[in-house]
Amino acid sequence: MDDEGGSFVAVRRIQQGLEHSSGCHSTSAEVVVGSAAWLGRGLSCVCAQRRDSDARPSFDLTPSQDESLQRFQRRLDVSYDGSNPEHQDTLRALWSAAYPGEELSGLVSEQWKEMGWQGKDPSTDFRGGGFISLENLLFFARAYPKPFQDLLQKQEGDRAMWEYPFAVAGVNLTFMLIQMLDLEADKPRTWIGAVFLKFLSDGDEVYSPSNRERAAA
Numbered sequence: 001m002d003d004e005g006g007s008f009v010a011v012r013r014i015q016q017g018l019e020h021s022s023g024c025h026s027t028s029a030e031v032v033v034g035s036a037a038w039l040g041r042g043l044s045c046v047c048a049q050r051r052d053s054d055a056r057p058s059f060d061l062t063p064s065q066d067e068s069l070q071r072f073q074r075r076l077d078v079s080y081d082g083s084n085p086e087h088q089d090t091l092r093a094l095w096s097a098a099y100p101g102e103e104l105s106g107l108v109s110e111q112w113k114e115m116g117w118q119g120k121d122p123s124t125d126f127r128g129g130g131f132i133s134l135e136n137l138l139f140f141a142r143a144y145p146k147p148f149q150d151l152l153q154k155q156e157g158d159r160a161m162w163e164y165p166f167a168v169a170g171v172n173l174t175f176m177l178i179q180m181l182d183l184e185a186d187k188p189r190t191w192i193g194a195v196f197l198k199f200l201s202d203g204d205e206v207y208s209p210s211n212r213e214r215a216a217a
Contacts, residue, residue, distance in 0.1 A: 059194040061187050068201040069187070076178060080126035080134060082107070090134055091122060097141035098152060115152065116166035125168050133174035137167065 061069065081087050088107060095104045098115055105111060108121045117125050126133060141148045149155070152166050178184065181193045188194040 059188045059197075061197070062201070065197055065201040066187075069183075069197055072200060073184065075132050076130060076183060078131040080123055080131045082121075082123040087131060087134070090131075090138060094134065094138045094141060097138060097145070098148070112167075116164070116168055118165065118168055122167065125171055129171040129174040129178075133171040136174050137170045140170070 091107060092104060095102075095111075095115070107123075110120045112120055112122050115122075119125075129136075154166075181196050182189050183193070183196075185193075188197055
């Protein structure tokens with residue numbers, strides 16, 4: 001970090017041995033460069049780099065895991081569409097979950113800035129995360145209302161001189177997780193990506209239509 005605390009360079013080296021059918025040993029390095037106020041300036045100056053020489057493990061998928069990954073990747077490819085009624089309803093649902101009892105004047109409104117969108121039209125902020133980032137924000141609001149409100153209203157801890165834009169931060173977290181878990185690859189190339197895919201495929205199996213029907217019976 002520089003003398004004024006304005007910028008940083010963080011380097012993390014991870015060396016790990018992975019045991020599976022083919023055997024693998026890999027070393028990787030991650031570099032993050034940015035400003036200490038990057039959240040407050042539109043979350044645009046974070047980058048991750050790795051050396052081309054770093055070996056990366058590769059994991060074979062079961063048919064069910066491959067199907068789950070392809071289905072998930074199709075969801076990742078869905079951009080937010082302001083003319084899509086489903087997308088519009090999801091955005092309205094997010095407002096209702098964030099501000100229950102407060103009427104929203106429109107999908108384009110100055111009110112959205114209260115939530116931490118960069119302008120009065122949230123649809124312009126989904127480019128990096130797509131529709132799934134909106135779904136994640138709505139899930140967070142409904143499944144974990146207390147921490148959602150704490151972060152939205154910045155109720156915990158000391159308030160900083162600059163403040164993060166909550167909604168845009170949420171979109172960028174989805175984007176960063178997609179990159180960290182390498183979810184756009186044909187198959188996992190990191191151990192944590194393989195673990196996530198196992199959770200994903202297990203969840204798909206639990207909530208498959210056939211299993212739901214058996215549970216209901």
